[in-house]
Amino acid sequence: MTLLDARQSNPREGGPSFSLRHRLLRLAWGVVWGILGRLSPVPFHGWRRCLLRLFGARLGGTARIYPTAEIWYPPNLTMGEHAVLGPGVICYCMDRITIGDYAIVSQRSHLCGGTHDPDDPHFQLLPKPIAIGAKAWIAAEAFVGPGVSVGEGAILGARGVVVKDVPGWEIWAGNPARKFRDRKRF
Template structure:
């Protein structure tokens, strides 16, 4: 069997970062995950703030959400991380006012540089502008900005920025039509 040479691999995340994430994981698992759906939202927001998140008092975070690094999370008023969202925020994730990330979606701010033999970690932020909506089980890749009012259809995979008020879907996500609000 071939052995993998890890001697050239340097984890770019500090030991302090790793310890903070471990502590965070334990705190969330013990003090937030057991809470019933939407119960104790202000308590969960307080826990997030204790670990450096910038979350508006009117933001909503479900108990089953997985947040990798709360210090890299910013949520504005009436933004929502729905049940079982996986927020892998090695880099910053910003969720604008009235923006929703639906259940089982995956926000991924990190990957590996496959053009280098030791595949070093690479990161880039994700921004969801106000009034945007990420449908159920969608994937949002690193460095992506979802424009204001844009809609990402369920199960779509987004690797490039989405224009404001666009509706996209598929893998990779493609433009479907413009979003029109009829109030």
Template sequence: MSQLDIQGNRSGRHHSSSYIFKRARWEISRILFRLTPTPLFELRSTILRMNGAQIGKDVHIHPGAIISYPWNLQIGDESSIGERAFIDNHGDVTIGQRATISQCSHLCSGTHDYTDPTMPLLMPPINIGDDAWVCAGCFIGPGVNIGTGAVIGARSIVVKNVAPWMVAVGHPAKEIKRRELKEKTT
């Protein structure tokens, strides 16, 4: 059996100069992002846009949300990201329209190839569909697609795709029923 090649993983230059500059600019911008009062959602969206994110209209991102790489983030109109949600987006993370990422959830689009002794970084994208709800404290793993209208129950761990309009819960999350919206009453 081979052993891991830690020096192989750590050697060499992993990032270009432009990437290092972009990362440094975001680290400075993130201070302002976190200091903005909660109701200033548009200001936080503007700060993210200035750092490469594609943010739709009327998006509510709370100041305690942690976004690792704004240039790998796309959010549709009227979506929200709650307090202490962690968007660890080494790879692209796309959040559809009217989608909710609740507080303390963790979307992680980075992993490593554990079969390679140097364990290179892999960056499979995450896609959250329109009208989906990732409830409080969930973990969404690399390469996962959450279908349109799906609901991920609180504290669930999702490592496989969830079909549209399904409710999924557990560790690992399993689809348990179809999400049915009630008729709107006036």
């Protein structure tokens, strides 16, 4: 089911942003992850990949998801080979979140795939995709906003906040994040 399929026929009238089926799937996922995912030992990455795949995530066979990571809606998550969602990461995947091969999202970072329409009297949710390129690194406690692409090999420094695209092979840091320097390609 795509996000568009999950939306109410007319959410602008103040109803829920997502269908009952979508909300029930998220509820079931929360229970399963809370019991079988969060309580699993750290090295059991294969087990957690299995749980995520059962709920629709598309994951490389070597992707690593730590037990304390929070994934909002697994069908919107795609991870490449050797990609990592570290401890305490919040992956708010209201829309597609794609994490490329060898990309690392470090501890307590936040990937926020949605916002609200501030001009809508019902303050409706607006899902927007996030793409983290191959070999990119989102450092500890960084924030990647809705609709942002972090290019291949790019780095967002610890506690950095990015709300616009980060070109490949650049190092950004700060709040708001700004380019610090280029990164050596490998």
